Amino acid sequence: MDENPVLGITVDCHDAQVVAAFWCRALGYVEAPPPQGWSDWPSFLRDHEVPEEEWGDGAAITPVSGAGPTISFLKVPESKTVKNRVHLDVKVGGGRHVDHELRLSRILAKEADLLAHGARRQREDHLDGHLDHLVMEDPEGNEFCIV
Template identity: 70%
Template sequence: MRDNPDLGITVDCAEAQVLARFWCHALGYVEAPPPKGWADWSSFLTDQGVPEEEWGDGATIRPPTGEGPSISFLRVPEAKTVKNRIHLDLKVSGGRHVDQAVRRTRIRAVEADLVAHGARSVRDDTDEDGRLDHVVMQDPEGNEFCVV
């Protein structure tokens, strides 16, 4: 087993550039720089023999500091057909110990912002007393995630 593996998350999609822009906004990520030794992505892709018509088939984003997992988006021919078995949680509320009104305001603000950027709200998850725990959402291609 390797020590400290470099973690990357990959999302199959129809429009890599669209999803990369959405998730950059949602996570505060930035476009990943080209690998060391290349001044830009076009130089890297040219050197790797990738045909120019395929250059938009992938995109990679990462935290601005470079610390943390990168997320790659790869265009695939098949559409999404079932619910995700893994998803991202955007933890914005501060936790269950935070006053419910504050939690609700934080969650709803992020929800509204992401809807304005192409996401769709699916449902609210509330407890038996009607307190909002999280909102289930979908990114522009239907991948589920939660705003918690």
């Protein structure tokens, strides 16, 4: 048994390429490299006999540094129907110890960028009279927060 499991996150979606591109933007990630032993994704997919019409049904992204979880996106037929029980936080504010105005400007700047790339604001939550975080949706309605 592996003593050090590695975390991977998978997001079900309709358009893996669109959702992966959004999350690359949101998190500063890049497309994940092909598995070791393959020079590119088409070679890997061909060697595993994945029909070409299914090549866009999945995507994977990874932190630029390589440190952190890989996030995979998988095309599924069903639509999202209920609130996520697990969500990602895009942490840009710096924490509750940071000046409220600075936190606000960081959170709103990230929101503006992501709104321009397909996100939607669901609501804003306040703590002690100040914006604490924004509850957002990615292009397919998966909730996340900007904090």
